[in-house]
Amino acid sequence: MSTTPQPFGRTLNPEPVSVSRRAEILADPGFGLYFTDHMVTIRWTADGGWQEPGVVPYGPLSLDPATMVLHYGQEIFEGLKVYRQPDGSVASFRPDRNAARFRGSAARLAMAELPDELFLASLRELVSVDHEWVPPAGGEESLYLRPFMLATEVGLGVRPSAEYLYALIASPVGPYFSGGIKPVDVWLSTEYTRAAAGGTGTAKCGGNYAASLLPQAQGAAHGCAQVAYLDAEERTWVDEMGSNNLFFVFGSGSQTEVVTPELTGSILAGVTRDALLVLAKELGCQVTERRISGSEWLEGAAEGRITEVFGSGTAAVVSPIGRVKHAGGEVVMGDGQPGPVTRQLRGLLTDIQRGLRPDTHHWMYPLA
Numbered sequence: 414m415s416t417t418p419q420p421f422g423r424t425l426n427p428e429p430v431s432v433s434r435r436a437e438i439l440a441d442p443g444f445g446l447y448f449t450d451h452m453v454t455i456r457w458t459a460d461g462g463w464q465e466p467g468v469v470p471y472g473p474l475s476l477d478p479a480t481m482v483l484h485y486g487q488e489i490f491e492g493l494k495v496y497r498q499p500d501g502s503v504a505s506f507r508p509d510r511n512a513a514r515f516r517g518s519a520a521r522l523a524m525a526e527l528p529d530e531l532f533l534a535s536l537r538e539l540v541s542v543d544h545e546w547v548p549p550a551g552g553e554e555s556l557y558l559r560p561f562m563l564a565t566e567v568g569l570g571v572r573p574s575a576e577y578l579y580a581l582i583a584s585p586v587g588p589y590f591s592g593g594i595k596p597v598d599v600w601l602s603t604e605y606t607r608a609a610a611g612g613t614g615t616a617k618c619g620g621n622y623a624a625s626l627l628p629q630a631q632g633a634a635h636g637c638a639q640v641a642y643l644d645a646e647e648r649t650w651v652d653e654m655g656s657n658n659l660f661f662v663f664g665s666g667s668q669t670e671v672v673t674p675e676l677t678g679s680i681l682a683g684v685t686r687d688a689l690l691v692l693a694k695e696l697g698c699q700v701t702e703r704r705i706s707g708s709e710w711l712e713g714a715a716e717g718r719i720t721e722v723f724g725s726g727t728a729a730v731v732s733p734i735g736r737v738k739h740a741g742g743e744v745v746m747g748d749g750q751p752g753p754v755t756r757q758l759r760g761l762l763t764d765i766q767r768g769l770r771p772d773t774h775h776w777m778y779p780l781a
């Protein structure tokens with residue numbers, strides 16, 4: 414099995430998107446609708462290890478109908494953003510964390526573990542070819558990177574695949590909140606859970622998101638943009654949302670405490686969550702990772718002890734929650750508007766990501 418890293422091959426797209434069309438796309442990219450001219454692929458086989466790393470033209474994958482991923486769902490992914498810096502260079506936010514989480518997800522799904530150096534090299538290779546797709550500095554636009562891996566062995570036996578395909582694609586994305594940061598309503602599900610301890614909640618595998626679509630539709634039917642889940646065993650403790658970790662702000666001023674559910678075996682360890690814990694401490698807040706029950710959330714907000722609640726994740730960075738709805742009613746968070754801690758944390762983190770504030774924690778990773 415090869416252990417020395419091989420150089421990336423590069424096959425340029427003979428028909429890249431025209432400069433004028435790319436400018437049109439970058440002017441209004443939406444989310445996940447358009448893709449850059451290239452992608453990275455790396456194959457793995459049990460006999461040969463990681464092989465043939467390369468940048469190739471973006472295009473369809475061809476899969477035999479009996480490819481294992483199509484039947485047993487051995488698939489994992491990551492999501493991270495690349496930001497244009499004021500000096501024109503481009504950088505991403507803590508991609509080493511995504512590399513490590515990707516390896517952790519692979520381990521849980523009994524898949525081959527991509528070495529972190531290869532994960533990071535794949536980001537550098539794609540962004541150096543497609544750097545013109547990174548939106549300009551000064552706004553909230555970015556280039557979203559989607560690394561993923563699937564089981565490609567052909568066969569219907571239920572066992573770990575002996576072959577995998579790692580791929581990396583990139584999509585320019587617009588501001589999450591156009592026209593200013595807006596609070597969202599959240600559905601607290603008491604019917605469905607996201608993950609159980611011992612299950613796949615700490616992994617970023619496609620199956621977790623497939624299972625979230627029905628509760629997500631239920632939430633949408635109640636006018637909610639996101640679903641918050643309770644733990645699977647006791648249906649008591651708040652885990653997280655479908656694609657965000659959760660933060661609760663207690664009190665205000667010098668008495669502010671920021672609480673987030675501790676990482677049990679069913680919560681995804683968000684990269685944004687980790688950074689916000691550091692920044693909240695620097696803001697002078699008391700920061701606590703502990704269990705918080707659904708009733709503490711509802712009663713605390715109704716009685717004014719909980720003053721702000723927000724979600725954290727790569728897509729929205731910090732997403733204020735205006736109202737939580739549940740089978741028994743609804744409660745407004747604070748005055749329903751994004752509170753001061755929510756705003757300050759969002760401002761601090763987005764400024765660091767956009768190179769507008771010194772990166773004292775060395776979180777930014779230059780890519781091109």
Ligand SMILES: Cc1ncc(COP(=O)(O)O)c(C=O)c1O
Nearest residue numbers: 656657658681683684685726727
């Ligand atoms: C289930 C879940 N929780 C939390 C997060 C936030 O993680 P991060 O901050 O790394 O984007 C995500 C998004 O990746 C997610 O899908």
